[in-house]
Amino acid sequence: MSNSNAPDSPAAVIEVRNGSFSYGETPALRNVSFQVARGDFVGIVGPNGSGKSTLLKIVDGILTPQEGESLLLGKPVRSYGRKYLAREVALVPQSFTLDFDFAVHEVVDMGRYARKGLETHGLSTDELLEKLEIDALKDRRFPELSGGEKQMVVLAQALAQEPSLLLLDEPAAHLDVSYQLRLFDWLKKLNNEGLTIVCVLHDLNLALLYFESMLVFSEGKLFASGPTEEVLTPETIEAVYGVHAYLHRHAGRTFLTFSPRSRPTRKEKVHLLCGGGTGAHLMRELVDLGYSVSVGVVNAMDTDEVTARELGLPIAAEAPFTPITDEAYRENMSLVEKADLVLLTDVPLGAGNIRNLDSLREAAVMGKDVWVLDGVAERDFTGLATGILEGLVDVRYLRDTQTMLVDLGERV
Amino acid sequence: MKSQKSNKNTILIGAAVIALFIFAALLSLALGPANISVGKVFKYLFQGRISGDASSTIFWQIRMPRVLLALLVGAALALAGTILQGLFLNPLTDPYVTGVSSGAAFGATLTFFFNMPAIPWLSLLAIVGGFTTLIFVYSIARTRGVLNVYRLLLGGVTMSYLFFALVSILMIKSGRDLHAVVYWLLGSFSGRGWTEVKIALMIIPFLIVPFFFADELNILLQGEERALELGVEVERVKRVLFFVSATVTALAVSVSGIIGFVGLVIPHICRLIIGPDHRKVLFLSIFMGASLMTLSDLLARVAFAPSEIPVGVVTIFFGAPVFLYLLRRKTA
Numbered sequence: 001m002s003n004s005n006a007p008d009s010p011a012a013v014i015e016v017r018n019g020s021f022s023y024g025e026t027p028a029l030r031n032v033s034f035q036v037a038r039g040d041f042v043g044i045v046g047p048n049g050s051g052k053s054t055l056l057k058i059v060d061g062i063l064t065p066q067e068g069e070s071l072l073l074g075k076p077v078r079s080y081g082r083k084y085l086a087r088e089v090a091l092v093p094q095s096f097t098l099d100f101d102f103a104v105h106e107v108v109d110m111g112r113y114a115r116k117g118l119e120t121h122g123l124s125t126d127e128l129l130e131k132l133e134i135d136a137l138k139d140r141r142f143p144e145l146s147g148g149e150k151q152m153v154v155l156a157q158a159l160a161q162e163p164s165l166l167l168l169d170e171p172a173a174h175l176d177v178s179y180q181l182r183l184f185d186w187l188k189k190l191n192n193e194g195l196t197i198v199c200v201l202h203d204l205n206l207a208l209l210y211f212e213s214m215l216v217f218s219e220g221k222l223f224a225s226g227p228t229e230e231v232l233t234p235e236t237i238e239a240v241y242g243v244h245a246y247l248h249r250h251a252g253r254t255f256l257t258f259s260p261r262s263r264p265t266r267k268e269k270v271h272l273l274c275g276g277g278t279g280a281h282l283m284r285e286l287v288d289l290g291y292s293v294s295v296g297v298v299n300a301m302d303t304d305e306v307t308a309r310e311l312g313l314p315i316a317a318e319a320p321f322t323p324i325t326d327e328a329y330r331e332n333m334s335l336v337e338k339a340d341l342v343l344l345t346d347v348p349l350g351a352g353n354i355r356n357l358d359s360l361r362e363a364a365v366m367g368k369d370v371w372v373l374d375g376v377a378e379r380d381f382t383g384l385a386t387g388i389l390e391g392l393v394d395v396r397y398l399r400d401t402q403t404m405l406v407d408l409g410e411r412v
Numbered sequence: 413m414k415s416q417k418s419n420k421n422t423i424l425i426g427a428a429v430i431a432l433f434i435f436a437a438l439l440s441l442a443l444g445p446a447n448i449s450v451g452k453v454f455k456y457l458f459q460g461r462i463s464g465d466a467s468s469t470i471f472w473q474i475r476m477p478r479v480l481l482a483l484l485v486g487a488a489l490a491l492a493g494t495i496l497q498g499l500f501l502n503p504l505t506d507p508y509v510t511g512v513s514s515g516a517a518f519g520a521t522l523t524f525f526f527n528m529p530a531i532p533w534l535s536l537l538a539i540v541g542g543f544t545t546l547i548f549v550y551s552i553a554r555t556r557g558v559l560n561v562y563r564l565l566l567g568g569v570t571m572s573y574l575f576f577a578l579v580s581i582l583m584i585k586s587g588r589d590l591h592a593v594v595y596w597l598l599g600s601f602s603g604r605g606w607t608e609v610k611i612a613l614m615i616i617p618f619l620i621v622p623f624f625f626a627d628e629l630n631i632l633l634q635g636e637e638r639a640l641e642l643g644v645e646v647e648r649v650k651r652v653l654f655f656v657s658a659t660v661t662a663l664a665v666s667v668s669g670i671i672g673f674v675g676l677v678i679p680h681i682c683r684l685i686i687g688p689d690h691r692k693v694l695f696l697s698i699f700m701g702a703s704l705m706t707l708s709d710l711l712a713r714v715a716f717a718p719s720e721i722p723v724g725v726v727t728i729f730f731g732a733p734v735f736l737y738l739l740r741r742k743t744a
Contacts, residue, residue, distance in 0.1 A: 060641060061640075062637060062640055062641065081645070082640055082643050082644060082645050082646075083643040083645070084643075085643065086641065086642055086643025087643070090641070091641045093637075093638065093641070096634070096638070097634070097635065098633060098634050099633075100633050100683075100688035101683075101687055101688050102630075102633075102687075102688055102689070106630075106689070110627075110630065110631050110634070110642060111642060113627055113628075113631055113642050113643050113644065114642065114643030116627070157642075161642070161643075
């Protein structure tokens, strides 16, 4: 593709320079600048109302920025006619209504409107439908299709335009997980074949999974941009969405989970004695409820240790497969001392971690609230537990984690 | 396979509607207070006017212009309805929502009020009234180069009310010939001649224009924004089609008055028969509109012969139940 008009960025398909746009008095985009190069696969994320859809409409020439410039292939978008634009840029819209009884192949053919009378090198409608694995829908009436099927047909319509740039506005919003993955797999494939793709999406985990680079929008401004793993950090997400985000690596994938921003009313500190994954769920619930949580003594790489680390909690940790040493015990006790409440989960007790019971006893003696999940004797493989707990009058025994959480909520 | 079958269907339907069209025209030429046999109809058609033959005079001076008018007006209203329903994406739209017909009605009522000779003033003032309204509504609906269809719709409806208020005042004030005004307003082909036919013939070129925009009309069914994305110069298409439908409506109203329900119901019937594709619907609605209007006028002439009822009454009597049925079907 020759592109002599933009010597400073010959590869840029899209270039927005200081673009601003307002709907009446309401600003939607403020001074946004970025470029998308040929062959890029870019995701756009940001909270509702952050200007993502407006941006796509500006790139596609539906809207013109009131300030700044939007260039396509080095020329202002508004300098092109609609027909020419439709041959270069296709958009898969957020919502699509067509209540009239057209057959699927007719709807797809509408995508060819701008290429009428021109030589075409692309796929026929039949081939296109086959490629997207929806050839069975060919003669079906469009209004009778399911949401997912419709979305695939609209994608086919957009591809029938044979564009060099494909824009998508939350294409997965109405799709079940199977269609979602199919759609993004297809986009990946199309991108490998040379199509430049820019996609607005809400699901940050899909973004992590599929996209090479990201633009993050917040309140009409470009907040961050760059390679996905560098951009979608918990810090960025917290700043933009106002929620806590935690990055997990599991089963060979990186993914995010989220918690609401802590309520400032909860000041209590809870220390969890756990291990082997018995505390992970409780940890998460407590963090989401806004408690300050600490964890100990757990072995490094243990599920509870990994979870606590991902949640950014203070941990007293011991080396893997190592019984609790004095050093770890002291570290744990310093966390216990700061806590208002000490919880013991249903972690099995063996020679390695029985000293956690000693710290529980110490906590009780200090006058901390101490809560324990029922059935300690059954989980005890050392025979020492009953003896250690003996004589502790203020320990509260609870049936299960759920009761624990409920009682915790009622605790004044 | 399947598309071949549907092509065959389309051709069959097309042939059927053309047959209906010819049948309606011939039947209307033949029947009336003085019946003319089909054989004679053909004879007159081929030989032209035969001097001294009274029924030949009736055929050429009364019946032929009337049938031609009904065919043209029916085609115009059905086509305008089809276009506007597509443009507005609103199934309840008819050619009269643009306010053009009310403007025409006002112009026509003026001629009754001032007792002007019907030829040429009635049609002339009706056309002037129609076009003035068209330009007014259009300029209200257009801002910064964008034609807002909702404003077009609401502006048109508002203008309709305004003109009907004015027409009412004129009717009350005139005190005479109320019967003629009411008759005209309800729509009729009674007493029309070749002068009106000459005006109505101007409809024909406008009937052809929309066929060049059939693809665009189809794409516009997905909404204006989607149409832009697919490469349609939406503003140009809307402008052309709005002017075409308003023009044929003004011309039709100027020669026939306000004949209701044709422009509303025929497009729906056509879509039911042949599907939503405008390449087919436009064609079908022209011929269906022409045929059904002509048959309605025939009924208006012969149902209570020797007296006539306005054809607008007939179309309402047939159109209203059909439309209510369609409405039930749609919501069910």
